[in-house]
Amino acid sequence: MAKIKKKGTSGAAKNYTTRSQALRKLQISLPDFRRLCIFKGIYPREPRSKKRVSKSSTPSTTFYYTKDIQYLLHEPLLGKFRDQQSLAKKISKALGRNEVSGAVRLERNLGVKIKLDHIIKERYPTFVDALRDLDDALSMLFLFASLPSTENVPPKTIAKCQRLTLEFEHYLIRTHTLRKSFLSIKGIYYQATLHGQDILWLVPYRFVQRTGGDVDFRIMGTFVEFYTTLLSFVNFRLYTGIGLVYPPKLDAKSEESGAELSAFTLSGQGEGATETDGEAMVDREAQEKAQAAADELLALPAPASEAEEQASTSAQADQNGDDVDAPETTTTLDAFTSLDPNADTLLQPSLTADVQAAAALFEPFTIFLSRETPRHPLEFILKAFGCKRVGWDTSLGEPGAYCSEDDSRITHQIVDRPDLPLPSPPLTEDGVDEDEMLDDGVDDSLAAAKRPSNVRVPGRVYVQPQWVWDSINAGMLQRADLYAPGATLPPHLSPWVKAKRGVYDPTVSLAEQEAEGEAEEAEGDSEDEERDEEDADEALDEASEGEEIEGVRGDAEARDLEDGLVDDGMDVHLGGSDSEGEEEDEVAAGAAEVDEWGGFSGDEDGEDAASSKEARAHQAELEAEARGLAPGVIADAKKVAKEAAKSKRSKAERDAQEETDRRKLMMPRRKRKMFEKMVYSNAQRDEGAEKLRGKRRKIESGKGKVPAK
Incomplete structure (x- = not known):
């Protein structure tokens, strides 16, 4: 008769163990077990089937590899944890007997120190x-x-x-x-x-x-x-x-x-x-x-x-032993050569190029940090990239500052305030300008004491803190005028995000990212929007002259209707004397004369609107004839260009779609579904990128609203 196989002795159940089983095997508490697992780098594992791994009817939730728990059995820290448990029991007993001094003595003399x-x-x-x-x-x-x-x-x-x-x-x-x-x-x-x-x-x-x-x-x-x-x-x-x-x-x-x-x-x-x-x-x-x-x-x-x-913590350890025993080796990097002479040249790695570039970025400058700027990050970054002369306000900590704000050696000052005005040269008690006083050899401490703190110092570059971060990410100094106090800062982009195909890249010009015909189509849309706005303005101007537009009522008339002063659809004639009627006739006659003349502004506006419409119509006729349209057909030039760009773009898209459909017919169903999901996600990505490019196009053309800082 074959031997009966016991459950949990082979297969997946043998490879995994539960947390409670691990605690019983190691004989430690749950906090000590968690601590030991963190020190040793052992983490819970998720089996494929908890039902097969579990040795009981109720499936457990936390599993570990059996080999990991077996590895912990030989850990020296287990003895330290057990010593801590026994010491805790002794201290609790001493405190229970009200022996506080004895408990302190036990903790001082028998305290367990753990080294990792x-x-x-x-x-x-x-x-x-x-x-x-x-x-x-x-x-x-x-x-x-x-x-x-x-x-x-x-x-x-x-x-x-x-x-x-x-x-x-x-x-x-x-x-x-x-x-x-x-x-x-x-x-x-x-x-x-x-x-x-x-x-x-x-x-x-x-x-x-x-x-x-x-x-x-x-x-x-x-x-x-x-x-x-x-x-x-x-x-x-x-x-x-x-x-x-x-x-x-x-x-x-x-x-x-x-x-x-x-x-x-x-x-x-x-x-x-x-x-x-x-x-x-x-x-x-x-x-x-x-x-x-x-x-x-x-x-x-x-x-x-x-x-x-x-592992030795002694400061007197012999540091030269490795140099004596180790053979002398020189670090050389591999040179990457291409087999094809017509291929692109590969960039060769260099050990010291990055270090030298970082050490020389801010080296010639003396930089002062204003009190509103984050001192520690700026000091760390500036010194890590070569600047050895960094000063700050005494309110941020006096030790370690290279200079004060009034020092004439400062070349750059980092501020995070609104725009600072240039100072006007004040007059001294004798009526002499401050600049003349400095030219005569007078100490600049007197002039610095009289200079306000919220004005610029001539000859000093003022920048915002972002200038430092953008300069080190770009590997070169950025233009200081773009980061002047009060200026709208350029976008601060992550240096680890790499540009991908089809994704909007703010560092690249629009011409390099736009699809074929996208710029012409966007320009046609913008022209249509401008034309609609012009027509709306003209309609509002006509309405302001007294003509009523269907569905639109003036604000003043609406208020009068609410107050009950004007009856909608009814004219009310109030009786009066003959003299009053004669006066009203004279006023009406004068108003008629004024309406016939119209004034200077009315004639100019009418002539400008008419001339612009005639010019657009004439230009449209010329372009329609050049494109071979029938004579007498009036077409808008911008509309024609927009339709041509759309047709050109749609033709290329149709060709690509036909080629894609032919290839999809040869795909299995599973791969075809995956391909359709990929196409959908790419279309969503392209749509978002096109919206961002449209916003940028409006901002660059001056028609969009630039968000204030």
Whole structure:
């Protein structure tokens, strides 16, 4: 007799296990299980059939791979979690006996400290693997760095997130590896290229954050605990890779005063020289050395031996051991050559071209940030793209500012105010102009003290903050007059959206996007609209002279009807004396004479309208004869052009539709349905793009309404 097969021992039921079964096997609580799964990167799985996987009559909702749970059985953190549970029981017993001092002593002496270094090395065996998973880590840490301290978010966690994110920004400033940025509703997006990997993260705006009760901060706190460890490893490798000591020195007093980036002092290894980011001059030799080291490390994965060294938190670790053991290698990029000599030339990749372009974008400028502008994002972006002289108002934080607003070395000032007028030169007490006083060698501090703060300084370029973002996304400085204070700004477009066929692209001219005959058809539609408007205006003018249009009644007559002064359809004659009748006859005769003459304005309007109609009719006759129409036929030239454009466009569409129908006959039914759905979606896309092009055409021709800022 064959052996009876037991349910749940083979097949899909063997590959999956429920969450309750995993908890019984690991012997831990549900919060600890969730925490352990986040640390190890294990997530629930969705089987194809829950009924086949479930070992009971009631199907479960959460399943995990059996091999993943088996892998967690050997995790050292399980012992730490059990120690925490036993310590919690001891503390609760001490508090139950009212032994508060004993509970504090137990927590201080037997407190369990959890380290995640071994998990970082397990999940990221190479440095490039850690960089690929850095997007979510940076977004989460920048979010917690902007949160207020509450019961769920302790101030130590916020301070640690702020320190790690500022250290990461310092590395981007030093190596000029920031590439793009975008201002969105959610926040500010940044993209940097580190060791050949593109990293994109989101930084929220610095508003007052209000934490809601529907957010589980325990889960988010677990992710933050893991991400802080990961970013510590990454920052250590990045800093030591360019010859800097990690962690950088932090000035507590400057940080309390709002210095932020300027509170850190970078120092090189073995040189003894320090570099303060707020100083005016930068050590050029150290910068070139760091840049050369960064270029050599681009796109090179870290071996497992180096990953083990990253786990060491001691600052006195030997950093030169890798250089001695590792063979000397030079980073060379592949050159892409085409086999066909007539093919297009392929662009060859370059390691230092982007870095040099970013380092020289704002380098020759001295930029001042007004107090209404976001200081930290602008300071970070400007310094990451080469500007080393950034000043701001003392109300934003005095430490680290390069200059004040009255400094004569400022070349650009970023403001977010209405249009600022140019100042008029005031007179001094002796009746001398301020410009003459400056030419005579008088100190400019006196003139700056008398100059109002809401006027421009001659010789200084004033721009709005969007000028900085558009310049770095375009890779070149944009025209400053387009971003002047009070001006309507150009559209701020995402640098990651690539133009697709058939989709409206605001960066390309209309001539390159329009379909064949679309411009002529749109022009004919606009002419028809103008003609209808002219006819409506003429009708209103005639109605204003006393003629009644069917279905239209004047506002004054309507008000009189409401008041009962005029009876609709009835004339009421009021009796009076003969003298009054004679006076009315004289007034009527005078009015008749005036109506016969009409005045200057009436004759001019009539002559202009008649001449314009005759000119249009004559032009239409000439074009009709040129097109071969019968003599005496009057056709509108614009209408003829519009119909010709429509016929030309419809003929091309008919030919394409006939070819498509012939091909559809050879398709299977399933593919034909998919093709019809695709055609429908493409038609909807083309219709939307055509509407956007029509709006742009009206705005460029001056007939549309440009939205105010």
